[in-house]
Amino acid sequence: MNEQELKFLVGRIEKLEQAVFWGKGKKAFDKKSTPKIARFTGIAGGVKLLLAQNFFNHKRTLSDVREELSKHGYHSSIQAVQNAISRAAKPGGPLITFKEGGKKVYAKRK
Numbered sequence: 001m002n003e004q005e006l007k008f009l010v011g012r013i014e015k016l017e018q019a020v021f022w023g024k025g026k027k028a029f030d031k032k033s034t035p036k037i038a039r040f041t042g043i044a045g046g047v048k049l050l051l052a053q054n055f056f057n058h059k060r061t062l063s064d065v066r067e068e069l070s071k072h073g074y075h076s077s078i079q080a081v082q083n084a085i086s087r088a089a090k091p092g093g094p095l096i097t098f099k100e101g102g103k104k105v106y107a108k109r110k
Contacts, residue, residue, distance in 0.1 A: 043084045046074035051094055056108040059100065 040049045046069045050056060055068060066081045085106055089095040096109045 043069070043074055043076050043080050044087065046072060047081075047084045047088050051088070051108070054108075056095060056106060059105040059107050061103055061105055065106065 040046065047065070049072060050065065050068060055065075060068075062078065062082055062085065065085060066078055069076070069081060085095065086097075087093070089097040089106060094109055095106050097104055097106050099105070
């Protein structure tokens with residue numbers, strides 16, 4: 001085998017490894033690592049969409065989030081939306097939650 005064939009085979013192996021192990025070492029919201037359709041499916045995908053659109057740069061209540069998701073075609077129960085947001089607000093997640101005026105509000109973690 002010559003050097004050109006080796007480079008070709010190494011390139012194919014790297015592409016296969018990326019296809020099989022695409023999530024290792026990548027960020028959860030890395031646009032290059034996941035196809036566009038796969039990023040925003042389901043209610044959790046709707047929350048990711050709002051994150052990508054910087055919706056959480058300001059404090060938002062659960063009602064605000066559900067209303068905005070409805071505008072983007074994500075229609076679901078308030079419990080499903082709360083579950084998706086709670087998961088995104090876990091330690092190390094992209095959102096932070098706190099109480100303001102007796103209500104939980106969500107914002108982007110800085």
